[in-house]
Amino acid sequence: MYRYSEFDDAFLAARNAQFRAQVxxxxxxxxxxxxxxxxxxxxxxxxxxxxxxxxxxVPYGTLSGAQMRQLALLAEKWDKGYGHFTTRQxxxxxxxxLNDVPDMLDALAEVGLHAIQTSGNTIRNVTxxxxxxxxxxxxxxxxxxxxxxxxxxxxxxxxQFLPRKFKIAITGSExxxxxTRAHDIGxxxxxxxxxxxxEVIVGGGLGRTPMxxxxxxxxxxxxxxxxxxxxxxxxxxxxxxxxNKYKARIxxxxxxxxxxxxxxxxxxxxxxxxxxxxxxxQQMLAGIEAQFxxxxxxxxxxxxxxVAYKNDPVFRAWADTNLTAHKRDDHAIxxxxxxxxxxxxxxxxxxxxxxxxxxxxxxxxxELRISHEQNVIIPHVARADLPALHAALKAAELGTANxxxxxxxxxxxxxxxxxLATARSIPIAQEISNxxxxxxxxxxxxxxxxxxxxCINACGHHHxxxxxxxxxxxxxxxxxxxxxxxxxxxxxxxGERTGPGFSYEEITPAIERIVLxxxxxxxxxxxxxxxxxxxxxxxxxxxxLYPEANEKNAx
Amino acid sequence: xxxxxxxxxxxxxxxLEGDVIWFTSKDEWTRDMAAAEILTDEAHATLxxxxxxxxxxxxxxxxxxxxxIDGGTPAPTHFREEFRLRGPSNYPSHGRAAAEV
Numbered sequence: 001m002y003r004y005s006e007f008d009d010a011f012l013a014a015r016n017a018q019f020r021a022q023v024x025x026x027x028x029x030x031x032x033x034x035x036x037x038x039x040x041x042x043x044x045x046x047x048x049x050x051x052x053x054x055x056x057x058v059p060y061g062t063l064s065g066a067q068m069r070q071l072a073l074l075a076e077k078w079d080k081g082y083g084h085f086t087t088r089q090x091x092x093x094x095x096x097x098l099n100d101v102p103d104m105l106d107a108l109a110e111v112g113l114h115a116i117q118t119s120g121n122t123i124r125n126v127t128x129x130x131x132x133x134x135x136x137x138x139x140x141x142x143x144x145x146x147x148x149x150x151x152x153x154x155x156x157x158x159x160q161f162l163p164r165k166f167k168i169a170i171t172g173s174e175x176x177x178x179x180t181r182a183h184d185i186g187x188x189x190x191x192x193x194x195x196x197x198x199e200v201i202v203g204g205g206l207g208r209t210p211m212x213x214x215x216x217x218x219x220x221x222x223x224x225x226x227x228x229x230x231x232x233x234x235x236x237x238x239x240x241x242x243x244n245k246y247k248a249r250i251x252x253x254x255x256x257x258x259x260x261x262x263x264x265x266x267x268x269x270x271x272x273x274x275x276x277x278x279x280x281x282q283q284m285l286a287g288i289e290a291q292f293x294x295x296x297x298x299x300x301x302x303x304x305x306x307v308a309y310k311n312d313p314v315f316r317a318w319a320d321t322n323l324t325a326h327k328r329d330d331h332a333i334x335x336x337x338x339x340x341x342x343x344x345x346x347x348x349x350x351x352x353x354x355x356x357x358x359x360x361x362x363x364x365x366x367e368l369r370i371s372h373e374q375n376v377i378i379p380h381v382a383r384a385d386l387p388a389l390h391a392a393l394k395a396a397e398l399g400t401a402n403x404x405x406x407x408x409x410x411x412x413x414x415x416x417x418x419x420l421a422t423a424r425s426i427p428i429a430q431e432i433s434n435x436x437x438x439x440x441x442x443x444x445x446x447x448x449x450x451x452x453x454x455c456i457n458a459c460g461h462h463h464x465x466x467x468x469x470x471x472x473x474x475x476x477x478x479x480x481x482x483x484x485x486x487x488x489x490x491x492x493x494x495g496e497r498t499g500p501g502f503s504y505e506e507i508t509p510a511i512e513r514i515v516l517x518x519x520x521x522x523x524x525x526x527x528x529x530x531x532x533x534x535x536x537x538x539x540x541x542x543x544x545l546y547p548e549a550n551e552k553n554a555x
Numbered sequence: 556x557x558x559x560x561x562x563x564x565x566x567x568x569x570x571l572e573g574d575v576i577w578f579t580s581k582d583e584w585t586r587d588m589a590a591a592e593i594l595t596d597e598a599h600a601t602l603x604x605x606x607x608x609x610x611x612x613x614x615x616x617x618x619x620x621x622x623x624i625d626g627g628t629p630a631p632t633h634f635r636e637e638f639r640l641r642g643p644s645n646y647p648s649h650g651r652a653a654a655e656v
Binding site for chain 2: 032033048050052080094096310347399426427
C-alpha cells in the first residue's frame with residue numbers, strides 16, 4: 001500500500017491548517033456563507049438536511065487496518081457511532097459539528113487520509129476495481145496508476161475550477177467491476193504485444209442525461225497516461241459548457257461536439273504537452289509500484305475450507321455468494337456484506353469497522369477495500385482461514401450471504417439525509433431486502449443487481465442496475481420509477497423505463513412482481529435475470545407490473 | 556383574484572451544529588417548530604426572511620417553507636419538511652422528534 005511521503009504529510013498539514021483558519025473565520029463572522037461554502041466543499045464538507053456531512057476519500061477504495069480503525073474512531077468521537085460507505089468508495093459521516101471538522105481532518109491525516117476534492121468542480125477521488133491487486137482475471141494491479149492520478153490531480157492548479165465535477169475510474173481486469181463506461185474518464189487496462197496500456201473511455205456518466213462512454217483511444221501506452229489525461233481534461237476545461245450546469249459534464253461536451261472532434265483536439269493538446277513530461281512521472285510511478293507489491297503469501301492446505309464447505313450449509317451459502325477467485329488457488333477474495341437484511345446499505349458501526357480491521361490483520365495481510373457496491377472486501381484470505389473468518393463475521397452481523405443477490409442493494413442516502421434528494425431511498429432498500437428475506441427466494445433468484453437513487457443525479461447508479469429504482473417528487477408525493485436491463489460491466493447498458501411510477505407503498509410489491517415474473521419465465525435456473533431480460537424484453541415484466549393495463553387491452 | 560398566500564415559517568440550519576431550526580417572532584432561532592413565527596402575509600414574510608438572513612453568524616440557508624396551521628400550530632405541507640422535522644427514517648433515534656420525547 002502507498003505510504004505518504006514527507007511531501008504528502010506536509011501538504012496535508014498545510015491544507016488542514018488553512019481550513020482550520022477558514023472555519024474559525026466563518027464562525028467569528030469574517031467570512032460569509034457565500035465565501036465559506038466553496039472553501040468547505042473543497043475540503044469535503046457539505047451541509048445536508050439534518051446536519052453537516054463530511055465525505056472522506058478512500059483512495060481507489062483501498063484501506064489499511066490502521067486507516068479503518070481511524071475511521072471507526074472518527075465515527076465514535078465526532079459522529080453517531082457509524083459511517084456510511086458510498087457508491088464512490090468514499091465514507092461519509094452524517095453528523096459532524098462544524099467546530100469539530102478541523103480535528104477530524106487532522107485525525108485523518110495521521111493515517112494518510114483526507115477529504116480533499118470529494119466535492120466541487122474538480123477531479124474527484126479516483127475509483128478502482130475493488131478486487132484490484134487480488135483478482136484472478138487481472139492483467140496488473142491498477143492502483144499504482146490510480147495513486148499516480150491522485151497525486152497528479154490533487155490541487156492541480158489548472159483543474160480546480162472545471163466546468164463541472166470530474167470522475168475517473170480504473171480497472172486492471174477485462175471484467176469491468178469499476179463501471180468505467182459510466183465515468184467522465186474510464187481506464188481499462190489492456191495488453192498489446194505483451195505490454196500493458198489502457199483503453200481510454202470518455203464521456204460516460206449517469207445523472208439526468210445518462211450516457212455510455214465512448215472509446216477515445218484503443219490503446220494508450222502506460223507511460224503516456226498522465227499527459228493524455230491532462231490533454232483530455234484541458235480540452236474539456238476550455239470546451240465544456242459553463243452556461244448551463246446541466247450541460248456542463250464532459251459527456252455533454254462529447255455528445256455535442258462528437259468523439260472525433262474531441263479526439264482531434266485531445267491529440268493536438270497531447271502533442272503540445274507531451275514533451276513537458278520528461279519521465280519524472282514514470283520514476284514516481286515506479287516508486288509507487290514498489291509499495292503495492294503483493295503480500296508474502298504462504299502455501300496453505302485448503303482442507304479446512306473443503307471440510308466446512310461440505311458440512312456446513314450456512315458457510316457454503318456464504319462461500320457461494322461472497323467469495324471471488326483470487327490470483328492464488330489456495331486463497332480467496334472475501335466480500336463482506338454490509339447489507340444485513342433490513343439494514344441501511346453501506347452503514348457500518350465503529351465496532352464493525354474495528355472488527356474488520358482486526359480480521360484483516362489476522363487473516364488478510366492488513367488489507368481492506370471498499371467497493372462502489374457499498375461492501376467491504378478482505379482481498380487476500382487463505383481458504384484455510386475462511387471458516388474462522390466467517391464465524392467471526394457472523395457474530396458481528398457481517399456474515400450475510402447475499403453478495404450479488406437482490407438484497408445486496410446499492411442505495412444513495414436519499415431524502416433521509418441528502419439536500420438534493422427528491423425521495424427516500426434507504427427505507428425502500430430496507431423494505432425490499434426484508435421482503436425477499438421473508439420469501440427466502442433470493443438464492444433461487446440468483447445474481448440480480450438492484451440499485452436505487454433518490455433523485456435524478458443517480459448516485460445510486462439506478463441506470464445500470466438490472467433493476468433500477470428512481471425516486472421522484474411528483475406533485476408533493478414520493479414516486480418511484482423502475483428501469484430494467486441496465487448493466488454496469490464491460491457490456492454496459494442503460495436500463496429501460498417500464499412505464500408509470502409507483503408510490504412508496506406500491507414499490508416493494510412491484511419489485512416482487514418483476515422477480516416472480518422472471519422466475520416464471522426463465523428457461524432454466526442458469527439463466528440470470530439480466531439474460532432473461534435480454535431474451536424476453538420488457539413486455540412480460542410490464543405485464544406483471546401493470547396488470548390493469550392488460551385487462552384494459554383485453555377488454 | 557390573486558392566489559391565496561399559503562402560510563409559511565422560516566427555517567434554516569444552525570451554523571455550528573448544522574441541525575434544523577426555525578425563526579421566531581422574537582428574531583431568535585428555535586429547535587421547536589411549534590414555536591416558529593407563522594407568516595400569513597406575503598410582504599411581511601419577505602421582510603422577515605431578510606431579517607433571518609441577516610443572522611449569518613448563526614444560520615445557513617434560511618428559506619420560507621409552506622405550512623398547514625392546525626390549532627395554531629404549524630405543520631409541514633411537503634414531505635421534505637416533514638423529514639427535516641422528524642429526522643432520518645432509518646435511525647429514528649437520531650431524529651429531533653425522538654430526542655424530544
